[in-house]
Amino acid sequence: MFSLHFLFFVFVFSSDLDTDDDLNSDDYEYEDEAKLVIFPDHYEIALPNIEELPALVTIACDAVLSSKSPYRKQDPDTWENELPVSKYANNLTQLDNGVRIPPSGWKCARCDLRENLWLNLTDGSVLCGKWFFDSSGGNGHALEHYRDMGYPLAVKLGTITPDGADVYSFQEEEPVLDPHLAKHLAHFGIDMLHMHGTENGLRDNDIKPRVSEWEVIQETGTKLKPMYGPGYTGLKNLGNSCYLSSVMQAIFSIPEFQRAYVGNLPRIFDYSPLDPTQDFNTQMTKLGHGLLSGQYSKPPVKSELIEQVMKEEHKPQQNGISPRMFKAFVSKSHPEFSSNRQQDAQEFFLHLVNLVERNRIGSENPSDVFRFLVEERIQCCQTRKVRYTERVDYLMQLPVAMEAATNKDELIAYELTRREAEANRRPLPELVRAKIPFSACLQAFSEPENVDDFWSSALQAKSAGVKTSRFASFPEYLVVQIKKFTFGLDWVPKKFDVSIDMPDLLDINHLRARGLQPGEEELPDISPPIVIPDDSKDRLMNQLIDRMYLSKFFSVVLQLSWV
Known part of the structure; x- marks a missing residue:
């Protein structure tokens, strides 16, 4: 009889492609190798293998292989700005002045510069951008044109691709998104589908002035002594996930959270549901154990360091654990946290407290400490x-x-x-x-x-x-x-x-609150009157309000409003 205890899959990096960007992030290509491992004998069966496996096991393996994995994402360790949609994009005025922009050969209309050029999306003027402290950039004619005419949006020529372009709002003083960019460019004869970016975009230029500050935060150039062991385990950046890392490191530095999850690990794991990836307490315990056990924060052995140096492959590694599964679960019901955009740690903290209270184990609620x-x-x-x-x-x-x-x-x-x-x-x-x-x-x-x-x-x-x-x-x-x-x-x-x-x-x-003080008189406990609109245009609203008050389901409506 075929006995199955665990399924687990080994994913192998087939290549490591270095990119020479400003923040030295690595890009990876993934090649998956799947094996079925039978415990306790560690017997391995390469997948797919319909000859050796029963039909039921084959179906289970196919289901796991076809499921969406949180690990199939890259790890960009960069500052990716979340761009807002410009408030001028929906009703942008575009002049019918017959201007058509050629696909190449651009030049500033006020000087001879041929790079860092911006197309004003209102009148089609092509003008140079601002001057930067490193002597790059332009003469600021695009900004001068905005000050003269008040036309708010411009797109950087050379960054236009079928996926979008870099748009700047002079009025809002920041890079923005233009959801109607294809239409606005077509007004001047530009077909986005046939454009290819040739210049660095706003995001690249925007990062440059901040690199030095980023290096200060990271203590670049400073020889630091690595710390290992329980409580000294880091969290890998999953791409703008610093808000999650900072909150979770702080959370699991608190004894009440350590006891509630890591201290109850055997019981939580024993009583976890059939799908532990969808159980909050299991995921919290797993993450807490990873941070506090010390099993994922061990110093490299000397032989590994010598081998890296001999192969000339020694480069700074971002050690730690990847909280991908935890992030996927806690953010699945939240449209913002499920994205890869920058988020607010305060909002995530309150979201986490809500999850802790909804999934608390018995009467123990570690979030009471806050x-x-x-x-x-x-x-x-x-x-x-x-x-x-x-x-x-x-x-x-x-x-x-x-x-x-x-x-x-x-x-x-x-x-x-x-x-x-x-x-x-x-x-x-x-x-x-x-x-x-x-x-x-x-x-x-x-x-x-x-x-x-x-x-x-x-x-x-x-x-x-x-x-x-x-x-x-x-x-x-x-x-x-x-x-x-x-x-x-x-x-x-x-x-x-x-x-x-x-x-x-x-x-x-x-x-500290003092409560009602001697000599103070309390306001009467009277609710303000309910104002019912009497305008004829609001007749339908009046009928709805009347029905709410007369309906026997009024109490149910009140209860639902608090859900």
Whole structure:
């Protein structure tokens, strides 16, 4: 009788193709070799093999081989920007001026430059790009044309391929996506299907100024002593997966998570479902064991190092484990995390906490170490009466207090020098960041906040209110997010490039909630009236609202609204 205990497949790299890009990432071609291994004798059968295997086993092997594997992806260790769709793309004005762009031989309309040329998608002007500090680029005529005419979008000639091109929005001041690019290019006689890129794109140019900063973060050129053993296992970059790596390394540094998953490994694995790839607790335990066991963080033996040197194949390796299966599971129900774009660690942290709570084992919930209560106090400005409410939270969001920068003189001097260098086309000075004390951000959190559209139950009308937030309880581990993104006057998101000075010890006892104080009078516990629209155009809405209130299923509707 044929006995089968495990199926496992060996995937072999057939070649390693080096690419000479700025960040020295490796590209691979994959060749798959599949074998059926029978334990405990380790008997191997090459697949496919319908002669030796029973039909049922053959069907099972075919199902595994045809399934989508998380390992069939490359490992780009680069900074890939997530480009937003330009708000001007959908209704872009294009002039019917008869301009037709030839497939080659371009030249700036205002100078003799023949590279770094940009096609304005409104009037078809071909103009040179901006000057860079390394003496490359152009004379900035494309930007001057935008300032004169106000035409927002331009595409870089030489980057147009059937898959797209590099588009820049002068108005939004950043690279963007144009979903109607083929149509906009066809207006000037350009067929995207017959174009081939000949120049470096925006993403390449955008990376260059950041390489030095990236090297500083990576401590390039510094001789560091590798650390091995339990707790010193790294996570490989799967392509813009640093948000996941940073969160998971922090999570499994906490004893409560170590005990809940790695400490319960035998029980979790014994009771895992038939498909453990779709079980959250199994995947968390597997990842935690990989990080904490030390089995995947061992120093190379001397013979391996000698062999690499002798073969001249010694190159820096990104040691660690690849959390592909974990990433595939936790992100499958989330459209953003399932992509390879850059993501926010704070959003992933909250997503993970939600998964931990939904899949907790018995009464044990390790995410409780982050849980705290926030007391919100709202005071009616007219009656001076107050209302206290509490809500659950898992992280503390702090604003950036730019006005509290401790190096304002340096910032002013840097900005003047930077503008002068740009005007005279000289190398830019070394970046100076605003230094913000963490205490200033904390102070901004504790400041009273105006609530303009506050409904006062004491007045039975809208009034001005003031809200303050305090801690009704403190967590064992306080997760803090510095809100570095803001919106400009044009609603374009911008990031504060600042340095936050963190203290070694943090005392937030002054933020402890005190509850209702002597002499304070509470606002009446009255809900605001429900406003039913009376406009004739909203007659259908009125009928729906009436039916909701009269229906015996109204309570069900309320319950569904909270699902």
